[in-house]
Amino acid sequence: MSTSYYIRPMEERDISQAIDIDNEAFPTQWPRPTYSPYKSELKNRLARYIVLTKPRDRSDQLEQQRSITRDEQSWFSRLFNLKPRHSYTLPPSSTEFVIGIAGIWLMVDEAHITTIGLRNDFRGQGLGELLLIATIELAQRLNANVITLEVRVSNSIAQSLYRKYRFQEVGRRLRYYSDNGEDALIMTTTSIKSPQFISYFQQLQNEHRRKCQNLY
Template structure:
C-alpha cells in the first residue's frame, strides 16, 4: 500500500528508514525504542506492520501495529514535533486502521499516557473508548496507561 496526497505519501516502513525513525523516536519519547528493536520488528516479528508518512520524500512519522488473529494492537505512533497538530497523526492512524481491517482485524487496542490529552482526543475522535487502566504502565515515571479499544 502506497498512497500519495500532495507532498505527503504513506507506505510500509523499510530498513532504510531506521535512521529517520530513530530521530523521531528520540524527539517523541522519554524511553525511545532502539534501532535494534525496530530492526527486529521489521525482520523477525511476523505480526508486526509498520507504516510511515513522508513529506517531500522525508519520513516525518510512523505507526506500528501488531495484527494477531483478529486483533490489532498499536505499538507506537509518532510524528516529528514540527508536524504535530496538522492532522497527520489522524491520517496515519486512519491508514493503519484501514490496513488492519483489510488484514482481518475486527478490533484495535492501544495504551496511552493519562497525561497525553492530545493523543486521547485523537483516539476518541476515531472511535476509541477507554477500557481500563494499567497502573504504573510507563516505567520512566510510573504514569498510568489508559487502555483504549475500537471496533474496526
C-alpha cells in the first residue's frame, strides 16, 4: 500500500516541525530558525508557505477513510482548498508528520523561493522534486512570470534538479552564506507563463508521476 502524501498551505501549528526541518536540512545556517519569524511570515501578504505531510502511524486506517483516489484530485485542489468533485478529508493535525517545507515571496511578477527543504530520511524518493513541482504550481497560481532562487555553489544535486525545471544561472552572490562565506548561484526560470514552459512542465510532471507512482 502506498503512503498518503499531502501538500497544503503551512499553518501556525506546523511551525515547530518546520523549524526541525530547517535544522535538519540546513544544519550550518545562521542565524538558527525560530518561531517568531515563521509566524510573521505566515501573516505576510507577499509570502506563501506550503508543507508536504504524511499521516503518522495511523496511515492504514486513514487510507481506508479517504473517499477519493489521489488521481481524482489535483495538487491545485489540495493546495488551494478548492472544492473537489467528492468529499476529501485531510488527516487530523495530531496525526500529521511534516516532512518538507517550501516558501516563496511574490515581488511584482517574480516568485522568489526563500526556502525549500526536506527531512533527511525522506530524501532520494522523489519527494524533493514533488515539493518543487508544487512550488512551481503555486507560483503559476499567483500569476508570477518567473521564479528565482539562490543555491550554494557546492550543492550540485539541487542545481541539477533546478536546471531540469528550466532554472538558469544568471548571477552570483558573493559570500552569501554567513556560516562559511560560501557564494550563492542565482538561478531564474524562463517565463513560466510561456506555452513552451507550460508544455515542458507538464511533461516533467507526467514523467515524475510515472516514476514515483507511490507518491500520488
